[in-house]
Amino acid sequence: MRSRAKEIASVAKRIVDDVNSLSPEEQRRFLEEIAPELLVKESRPKEFGLPELEGAAEGVRMRIAPNPSGPLHLGHSRMAILNDEYVGRYGGVCICRFEDTDPARVDASAYDSIPEDLGWLGVAIHETVVQSDRFEDYYSVARQLLGAGHAYVCTCKPGDWRELKGSKKPCPHREAATSEQLSMFDKMFDGTFGQEEAALVVKTDLQHPNPALRDFAALRIDDTPHPRTGSRYRVYPLMNLSVAVDDHALSLTHVLRGKDHLNNTYRQEYIFDYMGWSKPKYVHYGRVSIQDAQLSTSRMAAGIADGRYSGWDDPQLGTLAALRRRGVMPEAIRRYWVEAGLKEVDIEFSWKTLYSFNKDIIDDSAGRYFFVDDPVGFLLLDFPDMTARAPLHPAHADRGSRDIRVSSGSSLYLSGSDVSRGERRLRLKDLCNVVVEGDALRYDGNDLAVLKEGVQIDHWAPQDAVPAEVLMPDGGVRKGLAEHGLSSAEGTVVQLERFGYARVEQTSPAIRCVFTHR
């Protein structure tokens, strides 16, 4: 219909003109006769969260299809979460399918790290399939396509073949007889051809106006040893063959994928049609651009190799391992992607929004501690012996307090950035008021009314504070002093007051935290 829009428009205009020549009353009367249901306006219930999936009422079978070339990162988490959300909503099965059909792009450790990452995300995997176990299935379908005249073995140079395609011309092998095709196909396996000397190509329509949809390669020869199958196989499927075969074999009902795969979907549909298979429903969502994050597997690997990054969980990286290490909760990531939905528009990722969601989750359980960055020591003058009773959490008095003893003649530390403000009077949080006298602090009572006069509150660290460092997402390290109590918070996410949230990763021999966000 779309291609005949102009015709339709003129027909429609004629009809509309007819209808518009009637008065509103006549129109209504006429409509009551032919289609009274249209007079009743449907009320549309307001939808929350993800939109419904068409045809999902009976349950769904969906898949997450990672390429095992490295650990999962923030970008990958979107499809994992969305699939999991739908499987959870409608009931059904979520399959993890490793798409390892390019031997050069397989990192064996990813077969373990990806399920770990998915587990941490809270994504339930019911079945696992590895494509490199399934070569014979791909060969079998390829042979059927060949036998039915829907494919050919092409021995052109790839560039030549591409050029012919571009000008809508068949290559010399396209129309060869089926028997010849099948014997050429056998030769792909027996060593007759080297890499790029022969490929199986699926026929579509060489006259297709969309150049991306004219004949596509489906099987190729590659002598790179595969981490799982070694050199047992040298004929590898390209994604459009293996994905189509497996989506059918796994009886998927719905496929969620990025819209960069839109043309691949169309290509795969040719295979479904040729084989007489019924297709899953496809949903294409837009691209996400994630600023300020290193997500390129190859660049991350290079950075790890040259020491710029400490590993896949370096806080500078956008991997799930790094986010986990920093104290970002999987629930925050889930909420983010659910709110982003799966529209076809391209979107820009917002760290601020993710951090805000994460804060909602961690704030209630995060114990409060003093951490003084870039510490500057001050002598205490005229201090009575006193004990700061700083609440572990201001909203939960029942969790108790950090009791820190301070006495005259001892010293304490303020953060360099606070000192540089040059205030004369300060309130030490949860302790008392002071007057700054050079490199000393003189006790100035404990009346909270000074806050009304605009006196600032600073956090501090006592004389017996312990060294601590915080690894920052920009690769920096903030060194400072923390109150003793932080040593007992290992493994938890805390709020370093006025500094930000951080995960306490290690407390011995020294305290090391990884910064979460402000």
Add this chain to the structure above:
RNA sequence: GCUCCCGUAGUGUAGUCCGGUCAAUCAUUCCAGCCUUUCGAGCUGGACACCCGGGUUCGAAUCCCGGCGGGAGCACCA
């Protein structure tokens, strides 16, 4: 060059299919006020959007046409 997809506040989203209840939702962000102990916390309030131009209509975010803008694909990667 060819093909396809998509344009609602800074960001994400609801509404678009089926025109009116939309001077447009919610979240985040930003700003202000409140709060006698942190906060970037909480509460209250505020700011900011229908890409542009025509058309149809009593009425257009919504339908039509034309622009403009953004993205993707045209791999023997996925």
